[in-house]
Amino acid sequence: MQATTYKYTNDLIHEQSPYLLQHAHNPVHWMAWGEKAFAKAKKEHKLIFLSIGYSTCHWCHVMERETFENEESAKILNDNFVSIKVDREERPDIDKYYQDVFYLLNKRGGGWPLTIVMTPQRKVIYAATYLPPKKMSYAPGFRDIMNFIVQKYKNSPQEVQKSADSIENAIKQYSSVKNPKGDIDLSIVDKFVSAVKDSYDEIYKGIGTSPKFPHASTFDTLLDIYKVDKNQDALHMSEDALEAMAKGGINDQIEGGFFRYSTDGSWTIPHFEKMLYTNAELIQAYSKLYSIKPTNFTKSVIEKTIKNMDDRFLSGGLYKSASDADSEAEEGKYFLFTPQTAQKALKEAGFEKKNISEILTYLNITKYGNFKGDLSNPIVDEEVEPKNLDKAKVVLKKLRSNIKYPFIDDKILTSWNSLMATALFEASIVDPKYGKKGVKLVDSILANLQKDGVLYHQLLIGKPLKVKALLEDYAFLTDALIGAFEQTIDERYLNKALSLASESVRKFYIDGSWYLSDSDFKSMAPLEDASYRSAQVVMIKDIYTLALLSGDMKLYEKAENMLSSIATKLKNHPSAYPEAIKLVIISKKGEIDLKGPKSRLNELRKIKKEVNYPYMYTLLKDQELLQACTAKQCFAFSKDANELKDEIVKYLKR
Numbered sequence: 001m002q003a004t005t006y007k008y009t010n011d012l013i014h015e016q017s018p019y020l021l022q023h024a025h026n027p028v029h030w031m032a033w034g035e036k037a038f039a040k041a042k043k044e045h046k047l048i049f050l051s052i053g054y055s056t057c058h059w060c061h062v063m064e065r066e067t068f069e070n071e072e073s074a075k076i077l078n079d080n081f082v083s084i085k086v087d088r089e090e091r092p093d094i095d096k097y098y099q100d101v102f103y104l105l106n107k108r109g110g111g112w113p114l115t116i117v118m119t120p121q122r123k124v125i126y127a128a129t130y131l132p133p134k135k136m137s138y139a140p141g142f143r144d145i146m147n148f149i150v151q152k153y154k155n156s157p158q159e160v161q162k163s164a165d166s167i168e169n170a171i172k173q174y175s176s177v178k179n180p181k182g183d184i185d186l187s188i189v190d191k192f193v194s195a196v197k198d199s200y201d202e203i204y205k206g207i208g209t210s211p212k213f214p215h216a217s218t219f220d221t222l223l224d225i226y227k228v229d230k231n232q233d234a235l236h237m238s239e240d241a242l243e244a245m246a247k248g249g250i251n252d253q254i255e256g257g258f259f260r261y262s263t264d265g266s267w268t269i270p271h272f273e274k275m276l277y278t279n280a281e282l283i284q285a286y287s288k289l290y291s292i293k294p295t296n297f298t299k300s301v302i303e304k305t306i307k308n309m310d311d312r313f314l315s316g317g318l319y320k321s322a323s324d325a326d327s328e329a330e331e332g333k334y335f336l337f338t339p340q341t342a343q344k345a346l347k348e349a350g351f352e353k354k355n356i357s358e359i360l361t362y363l364n365i366t367k368y369g370n371f372k373g374d375l376s377n378p379i380v381d382e383e384v385e386p387k388n389l390d391k392a393k394v395v396l397k398k399l400r401s402n403i404k405y406p407f408i409d410d411k412i413l414t415s416w417n418s419l420m421a422t423a424l425f426e427a428s429i430v431d432p433k434y435g436k437k438g439v440k441l442v443d444s445i446l447a448n449l450q451k452d453g454v455l456y457h458q459l460l461i462g463k464p465l466k467v468k469a470l471l472e473d474y475a476f477l478t479d480a481l482i483g484a485f486e487q488t489i490d491e492r493y494l495n496k497a498l499s500l501a502s503e504s505v506r507k508f509y510i511d512g513s514w515y516l517s518d519s520d521f522k523s524m525a526p527l528e529d530a531s532y533r534s535a536q537v538v539m540i541k542d543i544y545t546l547a548l549l550s551g552d553m554k555l556y557e558k559a560e561n562m563l564s565s566i567a568t569k570l571k572n573h574p575s576a577y578p579e580a581i582k583l584v585i586i587s588k589k590g591e592i593d594l595k596g597p598k599s600r601l602n603e604l605r606k607i608k609k610e611v612n613y614p615y616m617y618t619l620l621k622d623q624e625l626l627q628a629c630t631a632k633q634c635f636a637f638s639k640d641a642n643e644l645k646d647e648i649v650k651y652l653k654r
Contacts, residue, residue: 012085016460018409019055019087023064027074030085033094041082041120047153049081049146050116052098054089055409056273056322058331059130060113066133067142073133076143080150081117088112089321089411090458090467093516097523102127104170117149123164124171125149175524178512182567186588188574188581189225193234195575196222200237201265205244210265214245214258216281217529221578223288224614228585228652235292242289245282246301249370252335253363253378254396256304257312258282259325268370268379272325272332272406276416277532279309283423291429291612302430309420312408316461317444319417324406334403336375337365337396345399346392358386412459414449414469417441418476419532425483429609435487442484442493445477455500470517471525472535474504478542482617485549489601489620494549501546504539505558512565514539527566528576537579541586548591548631549617556631563587582615590630591615592648597623603641611648 011031012024023030031037041048051068053060067073077083088095095114102110105127117126126149135141153160196218199207207215219241222234245251248267250259252274259270260278283305290298313320327334342365346356360366362385363378370376421441428435449456455469455477481497484490507518514525514536525536540562547556563583570577570584592613594604597620604618604626621627626644628636628651636647 016458016463016466017055017087017090018411018460019053019060019089020085022055023068023085026064026068027071027078028068028083029074029078030083033084033086033091037082037084038122044082045120047081047125047149048116048118048120048122049077049083050086050098050118051083051113052086052088052095052116053113054087054322055407055411056275056324057112058271058273058325059111061324061326063113063130063142067131070133073143073146076146076150080146082120088114089409089413092472093470093519093521093523096516096526097521098124098127100174100524101167101171102129104174105167117146119161119164121164123161123168125160125164125167179565179568181561181564182571184563184567184570184584184587186584188570188584189229190231191571192574192578192581193222193225193231195573196237197233199575200241204266205237205241206267207241208265210263211271212262212265212267214250214261214278214282215241215578216278216285217533218575218578220281220285220288221581223285223292224582224585226292227288227612227614228589238285239289239293242286242301243297246286246297247380249377249379251301252308253380254335254393254400255308255311256301257308258305269377270332272335273322274308274312275322275531276309276313276319276413277419279305280416280419280423281532283420284426287423287426287429288614299430302427306424306427306434312405315410317440318412318448318459319420319441321409321411321413321416323408327403327406332371332377334400334405336371336377337399338369338374339365339367339376340374341399342396345395349391349395351388351392351395355386355388359389359392362386362389410460412449412461414445414455414457414473415476415535417445417449418473418480421445421480422476422483425480425487428487438480439484439487442477442480445480446496449473468517468519470535471504471508471514471539472516474500474508475535475539475542478504478546479538482542482545482549486617489598489618494546497542498546498550501539501542501555505543508539509562527569527580529579533579534577537577537583540583541579544583544586544631545591545615545617548593548629549619553631559583560587586615589615589652590632591617593617593619593629594644595619595621595623595627595629595634596625597621600626600641607641607645607648611645611652613648613652 006025008025008027010024010029012020015032086094098114098116099110101124111129113130115128115131116124118124131142132139133142135144206212219238222238225231226235244267250262250267250270257274258279260273260275261271263269263271283302286298286302325331342360343356362382365376367374421438424434424438449459451465456465457467457469457473478497478500481493485493508515516523516525527534540559543555543559570580594607596604608616625637627634628648635651636644638644
């Protein structure tokens, strides 16, 4: 085969990240984040243009096509800037820092692509997200803005520097704010449920309007709350929202698997990228719902979502990161149908005319369309399934194969694979095979993303491990290791979890604050759950659990101290921190471990399943009695499993 020749090649050709490599042949003289780029900016007295995105980001591709592949725009950047590209999935710490900067300057949340302009000393002077190449009614144009900044820097450098200093001082002040330690009690749980209710969409279900995100961690926490105190609002909101999402266009009705978010409030038209973390967190939420109300519908959602992740992302025992929204340069093209092509495919497959009509009506593939023209994204709004639906989906999936499947980012992330392992452990309530699958995944993470005792953030097959693990890798892997221990009662997993937690505190917990990495670039770890759950909260939760399982009261006191340091934030805005609400329940109600001899492990697990308390674990002890203990005390003893279960239920009702 003849090698492809490119008119342009820049420094990104030497990088591993699929996202950075996508830009390696832009006419822009891109460089990777690092001292080489910073030294060049200082030496040449040039401004720094920083662009942050990721490989499956639709608007990142749009800005690349419109601006970074355009020679006129590239000339502006090459003549006046040192241009740096960052993959936010490779370096979430850098992304988080500059998203905070964007928020401070614009008083609203940012997104991707993130556009930052800095002085040669890396002091920010401008922050934006997507910019069209030329001025539009809804936004200023890239070229006009960059030319204006360049002229300002040349003609009024002192004014620009003064602005940069002012912004830097604001960033430092924002980063250095320490919340006073405080007490918190279980009343925050009701406040959390009430706050979620205030933003709940009673018509289409879910949280907010548009764009509408799954908010998996919120529903996951609400389901935990229901398990603890039978709060009906917590259950109903979760059940209704999860059902609406499962029937909506945010769920791929043909192949399974959830898209990242819905562009509208009715869950009809998604942004068509699929992320491993979105699906992992939703598998966990649906599994918790199944443990409360087991239905065939919920079971099917869980099974089809796992199967889709396996079919599209699983490779060599580990999961790839994401798939793009675009197919053949058109958003959603692979996933959409016209009624004509769908009818023809089903007719050729031998389906009867009436059955075809029933199936397409059920899937809302109609002549009216719901996307553009007569294009439809399948959704379900009827209760009764037509016959042969599953067979029809096989035909429609085959019809899709005429279009190239979207680009898949084959970057393997420790953090996201760990989230998937935890989801599989939760899904073992549906089928024990998922628990075994989760243990294999944890083993694969340890075998492939750890070398010479050092944990790494990402793996690209055939390339050396490069980026060392971040807080999210430590937190989510520690969580998955606890899950693996619970599945196997193999102390290797518990000991590894204890080791990672200790190392995490040493690396990332500095002067009472959590940081995303231990590199020279310092970025505060968020408390809020954003794209996925907060890494610092998961690590605190892990420390609580490890204190229980190891009997280490110093660990427990450490976790209590960490909770105290975030209590004020929780009380002020409870709905922003769903994962952290679990910490309050754990602190005030307690986690429980069930202790007994190996010969009675099945009885202990039966108690755990029947009580269905979300923070309960099993430990094997060489003793005759069965015990139930919190980190502070053992409160129930019995030789009889049913008697022990009754004592636990009484304790939890206190």
